[in-house]
Every structure is written in structure tokens, then in C-alpha cells.
Amino acid sequence: xxxxxxxxxxxxxxxxxxxxxxxxxxxxxxxxxxxxxxxxxxxxxxxxxxxxxxxxxxxxxxxxxxxxxxxxxxxxxxxxxxxxxxxxxxxxxxxxxxxxxxxxxxxxxxxxxxxxxxxxxxxxxxxxxxxxxxxxxxxxxxxxxxxxxxxxxxxxxxxxxxxxxxxxxxxxxxxxxxxxxxxxxxxxxxxxxxxxxxxxxxxxxxxxxxxxxxxxxxxxxxxxxxxxxxxxxxxxxxx
Ligand SMILES: Nc1ncnc2c1ncn2[C@@H]1O[C@H](COP(=O)(O)OP(=O)(O)OP(=O)(O)O)[C@@H](O)[C@H]1O
Numbered sequence: 001x002x003x004x005x006x007x008x009x010x011x012x013x014x015x016x017x018x019x020x021x022x023x024x025x026x027x028x029x030x031x032x033x034x035x036x037x038x039x040x041x042x043x044x045x046x047x048x049x050x051x052x053x054x055x056x057x058x059x060x061x062x063x064x065x066x067x068x069x070x071x072x073x074x075x076x077x078x079x080x081x082x083x084x085x086x087x088x089x090x091x092x093x094x095x096x097x098x099x100x101x102x103x104x105x106x107x108x109x110x111x112x113x114x115x116x117x118x119x120x121x122x123x124x125x126x127x128x129x130x131x132x133x134x135x136x137x138x139x140x141x142x143x144x145x146x147x148x149x150x151x152x153x154x155x156x157x158x159x160x161x162x163x164x165x166x167x168x169x170x171x172x173x174x175x176x177x178x179x180x181x182x183x184x185x186x187x188x189x190x191x192x193x194x195x196x197x198x199x200x201x202x203x204x205x206x207x208x209x210x211x212x213x214x215x216x217x218x219x220x221x222x223x224x225x226x227x228x229x230x231x232x233x234x235x236x237x238x239x
Pocket of ligand 1: 033034035038056057058059060061062063064065208
């Protein structure tokens, strides 16, 4: 996969014209899993600086929607478009996806795991890879476990390691599927702070969650067996 450091992060927010700011627009999305239509005719917009939280009961389609936005599932109809200062990069090059499975490689140490992600996702950056890895370990309280085999970490430590990849490569779109699962209260607060910082830097976050993440003024898109609750610019139905 070709990777680039997004120019988004190299440009001071205040110098970005309104039209240059990142926007993700999903238009009339219909998505099937197996033989079932899980999402039907869903339209929504997510903007730079905003967190859109996907809520709804088990099976409502939150993971399906996040994986569709990430490009892992092709919608049956409808499309997802990016606007703003993204050049010719597609969403795969602009997003971090942290899913249910932490993506942690058990036979590598915590540090090696992040070095892998830094190299895989990295592209150009103003900071050396080792520095990014150390800073990410530090931010998630994992410096003392840097040389520990990741397979031996606790569930919450593994989750923190999976999330630490958000910090080893700068990408404007964070797609997070139940990011607080297994996290203790302190780690949940820490994650909320990192998300707020990302939003303040004109990042865009879409997160599936059953719990409030402790964010300031998120937008909500509730998926469910009936038409989703519309807040802001979302409309359509998840079946
Ligand atoms: N690979 C698959 N093949 C067929 N059906 C699937 C597949 N993955 C998910 N589904 C179905 O799609 C529907 C939506 O699942 P999804 O995982 O998106 O829900 P969710 O809202 O994230 O649920 P939860 O809150 O339990 O995580 C469910 O009915 C599920 O059974």
C-alpha cells in the first residue's frame, strides 16, 4: 500500500481555508452482509474537527458501517466521497482503522509491533520512526512494557497497544470500533484526550461505541431496526 504523510497535519489549522477542510460524505449507502441488507439508503456527513459516534444495539450495523467507510466492504449501492485538501489520496491512505481485534502481533514485542505499524503506515514524517514509537508507547503508558511480548499483555494493555498505532503515523481520519473495550477508566480518559487533540488539529473521527467516550460535543448517528435518529446531517435507515 502506498502511504503518504497527510499534508493536512503539516498545515496549521488556521491557514486552511474553509473549503480545504476535510469532509467525508456518505451518499445513499446500502450495505449487505451475507444475504441481509444491514444498512439501507444511509446518508451522512462527517467534518474535520468533529467526532461522529455510531450507536445502536448489537447487530445494528455499526461495525459494518465503519468497515464500509474504511473500504473493507463494498456497498451494494451509494458512495463515500472525500472533500478537502486530500490530493489524490483515497480513504485507505488517509485513515487509521482500529477494529475489534487489536491487530497486535503476539510474537513481537510491544515496541516491535509499533515499529511495524510505523513503517507500514508511515510515509514521510518530520519525526524519526523510533521517536514516534517511543512517544506512542509513552502516551499509552506502555514504555515499561516495550520489550514485553505482546501476546503476554493483558486485554487492556493489548487494546492500548492497538490504539497506540494512531500516534505512530499521522492520518486525519480515525475509524474506531468500540475503542474503549477492555480499557480502564484512566485509559478511557486518556483516549478521550487524544481524540480531542486530534479533533483540535482538524482530524475527523468516526467511532462505534456502546459507551459515552467523554468527548466534548460529539455528533451521533444511531443505527437500529428502525430509521436512525438524525442529528446533524445523517439520514437513512439501518435494518
Ligand atoms: N461476515 C458476515 N456475514 C454475514 N452477516 C454478517 C457478517 N458480519 C456481520 N453480519 C451481520 O450483520 C449485522 C450487523 O453486524 P455488525 O457487526 O455490523 O453490528 P454491530 O452494530 O457492530 O453490532 P455489535 O454492537 O454487536 O458490535 C448482524 O446481523 C450480523 O449478524
